[in-house]
Amino acid sequence: MEAASKYRRYRKGVSSPTSTTVHGCKAECLDLLPSRTDQYCCFFCHNNASYSTLEHEKSRENCGLGCPVKKIGSKLFKLGHPNSSNKSGNLLGRPSSTSVAFSSVLPTRYDKRAVLCGVSYTKRKFRLKGTINDIRNMKELLVKNFKFPNECIRVLTEQEHDANLIPTKHNILESLRWLVKECKPGDSLVFYFSGHGLQQPDFKEDEIDGLDETLCPVDFMKEGMITDNEINSTIVWPLKKGVILHAIVDACHSGTILDLLHVYNYGRGIWEDNKPPSKEPIRKHTSGGLAICLSACEDSQTAADSTVFGGKGMNGVLTYLFTKTIRECPEITYGRLLEKIHDEMKKINQRRCHNRILQHIFHCKIAQDPLLSSSEKFDVSATIFKL
Incomplete structure (x- = not known):
C-alpha cells in the first residue's frame, strides 16, 4: 500500500465532501481547530458537525486537510485557521x-x-x-x-x-x-x-x-x-x-x-x-x-x-x-x-x-x-x- 499512499500525498488538493473519491487525510488538522466542541469538525472528514470531542479524537488519524467549519442550522460554514507557513529562498539565483x-x-x-x-x-x-x-x-x-x-x-x-x-x-x-x-x-x-x-x-x-x-x-x-x-x-x-x-x-x-x-x-x-x-x-x-x-x-x-x-x-x-x-x-x-x-x-x-x-x-x-x-x-x- 506504499504506492497508494505516495500517490495520494502528492495530489494537488483534497476532495470536498461532495466527491465520491476517498482520500488519505492528514492528522494535524485536529490541532488547528479553534475549539473542540460538538459544533466544530474538520470540513473534509465529515459531512456534518455533530461529532463529539471523543469521536473526533478517535478519528484524528483520518482527519482531512482543510478548514474547520461551524454548523449553523443545517449548513456548514468555514472558519479560518490560526497557523501559517512562510519561508524564503531563491529559485533562480536572483539577488x-x-x-x-x-x-x-x-x-x-x-x-x-x-x-x-x-x-x-x-x-x-x-x-x-x-x-x-x-x-x-x-x-x-x-x-x-x-x-x-x-x-x-x-x-x-x-x-x-x-x-x-x-x-x-x-x-x-x-x-x-x-x-x-x-x-x-x-x-x-x-x-x-x-x-x-x-x-x-x-x-x-x-x-x-x-x-x-x-x-x-x-x-x-x-x-x-x-x-x-x-x-x-x-x-x-x-x-x-x-x-x-x-x-x-x-x-x-x-x-x-x-x-x-x-x-x-x-x-x-x-x-x-x-x-x-x-x-x-x-x-x-x-x-x-x-x-x-x-x-x-x-x-x-x-x-x-x-x-x-x-x-x-x-x-x-x-x-x-x-x-x-x-x-x-x-x-x-x-x-x-x-x-x-x-x-x-x-x-x-x-x-x-x-x-x-x-x-x-x-x-x-x-x-x-x-x-x-x-x-x-x-x-x-x-x-x-x-x-
Whole structure:
C-alpha cells in the first residue's frame, strides 16, 4: 500500500465532501481547530458537525486537510485557521534586490507580462515536490518559445529571498493586480499557478454546482484561500479590448477557477454555458478583452504530481504535458493541444497499470481531464495557441 499512499500525498488538493473519491487525510488538522466542541469538525472528514470531542479524537488519524467549519442550522460554514507557513529562498539565483525589477511600474513597458506562482507548502505534511520544477519549466517555455522578456516575468515561490515574492495570499493578489494594471490593446498576459486547489460552499449562488473553486496560497490556513470570484474580479474584469489573458492552472478542482462564461466540452466538441444561475445579475465578463484558461482537471476532479516522466523529479502532469506538447508542436491549435494532452494521459495509464486489480490497489491511474474555458467562444480547431 506504499504506492497508494505516495500517490495520494502528492495530489494537488483534497476532495470536498461532495466527491465520491476517498482520500488519505492528514492528522494535524485536529490541532488547528479553534475549539473542540460538538459544533466544530474538520470540513473534509465529515459531512456534518455533530461529532463529539471523543469521536473526533478517535478519528484524528483520518482527519482531512482543510478548514474547520461551524454548523449553523443545517449548513456548514468555514472558519479560518490560526497557523501559517512562510519561508524564503531563491529559485533562480536572483539577488535580494529583485523587488526593484518587479515594481508596480516597469522602467520599459512590455506587451508581454506573466505571473508564475508555485506553492510547495514546504513544512507541511501536504507539501508538494513538483511545483519548483513546474515553475522552471513554464518560465523556460515563456522565454524561449514565446519571447517573454525575463524582466516582465514575476516568479513567486517559497525559495525567493524577496519577501514580496513569497506566494502568500496578499502577494499573489498584488501580483495579479500588477499583471493587468494599465493593460493596453496588443498585450499578452499569462497567469500560471502550480499548487493545491480546493472547493468551498458558494454563498453567492453564482455556481452551477453550488461550490466555489479556490487556490491555496502558502498561508491559506491563516489568511484563507483565493476564490474564483476574487480571481475573476482581479484579472478578468480589467481586460480591455485587444488584451488577451491566458491562465494555466495546475491544481485540483481548477476547472472553472477563473469563472469564465464558456466551458469547452472536449467529448462533444462544443462550447457550453457556465453562466451564473443566481437571479441577481453577477458580473463575470471582461471589459472587452479575451480570457482563456487551461485547467488541470474538471471542478470535481483532483490533479496529480508524478515521477512518470523520467529522471527529472516530480512534475505536475498538466504542466509537463502542456510544455512538452508546445515545444514539439509550436503551431498547434487549441483543439489539437487538448487532444494530445488527453492522448498522452491515456498512454501513461496504459503503460503503468494494465492489470485492473493492481490499478485499484495502487491507485496508479491518472484520473484528470484537462479543461478549457473562455470568456468568448472561438473555433478551437482553427485557432493557433499563442502567448
